[in-house]
Amino acid sequence: MTPDPAHAKDAARHRLSPARVLDVDALLDDPTTRIVVCCGSGGVGKTTTAAALGLRAAERGRKVVVLTIDPARRLAQSMGIDSLDNVPRRVKGTEDRGASRSDSVEGGGGSRAGGELHAMMLDMKRTFDEVVEAHADPERAAAILANPFYQSLSAGFAGTQEYMAMEKLGQLRARDEWDLIVVDTPPSRSALDFLDAPKRLGSFLDGRLIRLLTAPAKLGGRAGMAFLNVGMSIMTGTLGKLLGGQLLKDVQTFVAAMDTTFGGFRTRADATYKLLQAPGTAFLVVAAPERDALREAAYFVERLAAEDMPLVGLVLNRVHGSGADRLSAERALAAAENLEEPRIVDQEGGKAGLRNSPDTDDSSESPASERHSPGADRDIDQLTAGLLRLHADRMQLLSREQRTRDRFTARHPEVAVVEVAALPGDVHDLAGLRDIGDRLAANRPELPETPAEA
Amino acid sequence: MSRLQVVSGKGGTGKTTVAAALALALATEGKRTLLVEVEGRQGIAQLFETEALPYEERKIAVAPGGGEVHALAIDPELALLDYLQMFYKLGGAGRALNKLGAIDFATTIAPGLRDVLLTGKACEAVRRKDKAGRFVYDYVVMDAPPTGRITRFLNVNDEVAGLAKIGPIHNQAQAVMRVLKSPETAVHLVTLLEEMPVQETADGIAELRAARLPVGRVIVNMVRPQVLDATDLDLVGTVPRSAVAQSLSAAGLGGARRGGNAEKLVDPLLAQAAEYTERYALEEEQRAVLGELGLPLHELPLLAEGMDLAGLYELATELRKQGMS
Known part of the structure; x- marks a missing residue:
């Protein structure tokens, strides 16, 4: 793990230092790859990368759904997902480009067909509503949906978007209609939110405090709970004063309704978390070759390792080159x-x-x-x-x-890297995405002994 | 000049950098500013090359002419404990609440409570006076959440005031809202000359205006220098390759003949110029969009050496020159 400064310095003299190179096509073609998660800090091109990977996989014969969080308007329009209806839509205009497969005919309708691209834009509130509707009887669901506390929570307080992205991922996976799901992650305040928020939200809504707030009677009879009860009354008292009695009551009814209708948010959060750790999931950290973005990327790499999340590599967007690089x-x-x-x-x-x-x-x-x-x-x-x-x-x-x-590779030599050459303009159509896809896959530099495997 | 300067912007546009530069610029010539971080990212500490900031105001930089920049990273949980302490003299009970997860719960889940505490702390610093009755800080600059969340973040007090209809939180929310919606506050948006950040800036301004929050200025960050002028741009598409080869040769870069060193440079250099031209045209388009927003525009240069402490002072000087402080 410790960087070798001499080595790093030496490597700086070459255009590409000897990092492992990520073979994007091998990753996308591997039928055991079922979920690709693109994560990274804001403004590094996560959404575009996710969409480009999805398109490329589809055009190489896979049935893909791309879940985007907040795509640029024109990109969303070009994919036909600018209407926020929270369901995947088939993207028109994809081509069969079976690429390396010998039995494929480029651009021909008769190649190994079956590739499809579907895409959707996450509607966080709607996703939350659907969870409620799916798990509560209509009457109770209506009560929850009308609760002011629920309305604030679902409209996007810290963590909700992250939680709902993961919830949607779980739903898409459960439908089993696609053999590859590519997920974009929310533009988090920090890299950690995306991993933490589901757990936090889950444990809060299912936690000890909530039980204290909502079910003091149940606890009262048990030995050893007397202290907690005292604590509880101080607490509800304080929270009541602080938040105003009505709000506390709203919270209590909300949590009570949630609690009895579906078997615990934590269970769902845990399931999503396990899904992310499962074989078949591949994390790609997306970054730009800038100090802050790569620092965040390094942080993310370490965090994913700590959480046993399967990282396959780093996508380095917007890398510049020059055809005249011999002229200093x-x-x-x-x-x-x-x-x-x-x-x-x-x-x-x-x-x-x-x-x-x-x-x-x-x-x-x-x-x-x-x-x-x-x-x-x-x-x-x-x-x-x-x-x-x-x-x-x-x-x-x-x-x-x-x-x-x-500096990044010195710190994380184990991480396979793919570089994507910078484009002068923005990407907002399928041709642009296809171009990015080509650039993602073309990254086979002049280093012979770097077999990239997932 | 508003005393609370809120700086927002799309992720990746450098809003923390701009907020820091603005705090420096406003501190120039003997003023005191407080730079406030609300998202727990320790971006300010990194920028000023100091260790992580605690939940405590401390001096982090001296501005040209003797001013001071102080910084504070607001931790919502500690802010809530502070707050409880102030209003209820909780002492040990506060710690017990913390152990039970109540504080964590309240700041994470209770609608907007976290945001109320963050904006509340900033507003408190704006209003704080010393014994002589002077403001402790001449200006407070907030490195705020990104454009997509800024209106909700600032407006959450309204929402909370609606939800918590009575009680100290209600009162606090209303007091904060009075500051935020007054001319004492200005919300600036940082953008790049790229389609998405510009679009987000336009959307953000519309949202802020709809919420009757005071929009300040638009700061275009990381503007590339104009290397090729209008004559050059006209010429790039039409110039004979051989003429460029000769010119390169005249500059001492080798032979202009086919295969000569200068000649071999022509294509890659023209390709780079074509990229530049395309990019320049896109940037001009975005400039035009920004021009239609009807707000004062400022441009900060892309620093060739990347962002560091010296660069921060450079940007601060630039902001002063452009009359932002």
């Missing part, structure tokens, strides 16, 4: 400065033609002869200087990203 930032800047001070060069060089380096004087293809207008030359020199400055910026960005990334 320093040289590019120096060259740009050369071009931006043309007077000095002109004076020293005399004729404009001499400004070209020696091996350009072959005039048969004669680029030199095209430089007749001095004004145009200046524009072009200025543009070239701009291109060089742009390149210098790019190279600086590259080395910063590389350093950040290497």
